[in-house]
Amino acid sequence: MFEEIRRGRKQRKLDRQAGEEGTRRIASWIHVYRGDAEARIPHDEAKLCADMAKGCYSCVGKSHSYNGVQIVPGINAMMMEEGGLDRMDYDPATGIATVGASVTVERFKRFLIKHDRRLINSGNYMKQTVVGALATGTHGFGDRGVMADAVTALTFLDDSGKRVRLTRADPDFAYVALSFGTIAPIVELELETAPVEAFISTSHINRLSKLRELQQGTIASNWVVLPYSNPDDPVMMLATLSPCQTTARVEKVREGGGFLAPIARWIIKRYQKLDRFLPALRRPLQRLLDRLDLVQRDQIQTDPYDLDYLYDPKPGLASERAPDILRGCFSTTYTGYNLAFFVPLEKGPAVVKFIMREADGLRDLGFFLKGVISVRELPGTSDLVFAANHDGPVAAIDLFADPRDYAWLERLQRMVLQYEPETRPHFGKSALIPGFRNSLGENNLDRLMAIHRKHYPNGKLMFSERVRAFLQTGKPLPGEAVADAKLA
Template sequence: MVEGLDLSGPSRRWRNWAGNQRADVPAVQPASADEVAHVLTTAAAAGRRVRPIGSGHSFSAIGLPDDVQLGCGRLAGIRSIEPDGRVTVGAGTTLHRLGTELLRRGWSLTNLGDIDRQTVAGALATGTHGTGARFGGLATQVRGLELVLPSGEVLDCDAQRHPEVFGAARVGLGALGVVTAVTLQAEPAFALRAVEGPGTLAAALEGFEELMTSADHVEFYWFPHTDATLLKCNTRLPLAEGLDPLPRWRAAWDDEVVANAAFAGVVAAGRRVPALVPPLARFSARALGRRAWTDHAHRVFVSRRRVRFLEMEYAVPRSDAPAVLAELRRVHEAGDWRTAFPVEVRLAAADDVPLSPAVGRDVAWIAAHVPARTEPGRWFDALESIAGEVGGRPHWGKLHGLDAAALRARYPRFDEFVALRDRLDPAGVLTNGYLDRVLGPGAHR
């Protein structure tokens, strides 16, 4: 039995990391696939809807429960590591914990995003990615899934067993079943040589391909109201070549004082006095100078994010990225906007996952941010419109305004996924308002 299983019991107050999604609903915390199955079959018999949730790092309403919330905090920990580097972990294991545990055993994940507080299952469900022209998102590292269907069946799936379910569930939006365990392909632990420094947007757009392929993992941040960028280039190195981490005082100064505390002050001042945003943006662009260091991969991939924000991110065809960014800059300069947060630009390789924003094409990820507890308004509208002109696809865990009709036109395998969802969850046990919007209400309506 599931501890505290009472679908009509007292509500639990929940909010996501950014604070823009909130709910008061009954919550359950199963500790095994069998307990998850019990929750789902009980809910189905009662005509209830269940929404699984990880650590709540999505900005969109993908994890927002409108009936019952299923937490995966007790589905955590490493189950096994094979000699070839295949690691099986509980769905509620955070990427932060996984990176640390893998390193202790001599392994690393191939690529990570710049935040690692998400659970493995939550990161997969939303299509989480890092950067690197040759590297796909987290879903491309998956080799197997333990998936509990709304019927209560526990399905072990991979490329040979139930391949159609496996292929789709790697970015499944939590719509096909509840992922309770994941097998990932790790690789021998490696280091990253990180080189960071200032640049310009004009130079980035003129030599976009050369710049973004100049190292294994490249990204840059453009500071609106300026031409300034912060460029980050990470090169993969064998651990045998040694580490040269930042001195603790430098890491604390750059990452805690400048990147978080000082930037929090910039954001707060800009909210109180919007006219200060342009000069403060120029200050922010100059605040972080050049630096270089070498450390374990997962420590370099990830950045601390203590200033809370809202985010929209679109994957656009890689060849269209310079034009999209140029138009975004033109629109920004033509408007009377106050944009304190930088725009983040990354790359990802094409993959074959039906609802991955990189399905079938190499992409550039372009992300805009605004402070938490503010209205994104026209700034996000502008990015969505410009990205839409080239068929851009939104990150599932970040804010966007598209519905099933618009998304069907941008995903060649959209109907394939929806048909699978309708087959596996005909009663809509796992749906919520967000999924009804982006996938359509399905057979249960």
């Protein structure tokens, strides 16, 4: 509780500095990456070009994914979300929308809804910029789950401030459209949209062994497991989507639990709050729910004007309402530090069980996973080289822990990568380590860096030390602690 209050005060202090130029503290989501930088606010493209000419710079979006790869202490930080690059256009003849680098996902979605359109897919964090979300591989779930798949053209500025526009027909496009901050500043995106649409959303409480059976006939799936339930067949909460026109509505099902069932359902309804404010009860509550062996199925029709998950029965944002574990449990990112990576789709359940066993073995060291292990399934494939599902369908696995415990999550990620070498990174939320290079392809990474050097020959565009180490591009930057300590 006191830790949350402290973090809240720190975040409010950062928020008060928004819109101010000059030296200030810049922090990523959950403050894992942070540092003092010279904030520059691109009120227009001319100001952005002028600031770029002043020396080394990075481009920082708004919280979440983009900051994780872009915070570089001690240099000019282009605060894109605070700037004036806020163009939003929609062409009804083609269904193509154009969006500037200062526009957040939420703002853009509200704009599209006025035209009865929506993004083809999106993550559930609405405050990050559209450009930042797409550049770092942010995804939803289902077919075409990676947001960047919708991009048809993009425009960025090179080292000299000259505009460069790439379309899908350009051979560099498949590398640049999802380039985790190595190509920036992207000032505009053109992307496909889809008409607003209602779905039938079915939510289940069941066992992981029932996953494939319950997914039959659905078009998208998102599921979580309770990490301290039965490691052989854990308690699972599953949300699936089906088209409204082809799905027959089914009655609610609520079984199991015996005379304790009302207590168990009371816990489930309030699980997020209990997990957040009474973490000591996390494991015993999950063990209790496991023993009660509840089965539940609820079905609703989603509102076509829902802004975040596409399985919400009301318009707007789910964050504007009280959470419900059967729907809100898929947005646990505000409760702790989040680390994410991708594994081949068919390996998803086995990897989750592996993580459960390894995490439970760390309890004696004081480490606990927070709440749930979340999995979003991306069954399609992408032409974008660094998209999670470029090589085939994947399961996106999200782990959560208290911020002070994020190093344990990195350890779990390394262990998964050791046993499943096809594991791919989420560029905004993974610990970017050299071990991921093989799954992405050494040739692909070399090609990306050749494109980078082509457009930034003077080396002005900087990216974080995590990315530099991952790309093997040299020693720490001036101003970094290790350089100050004379270790480089």
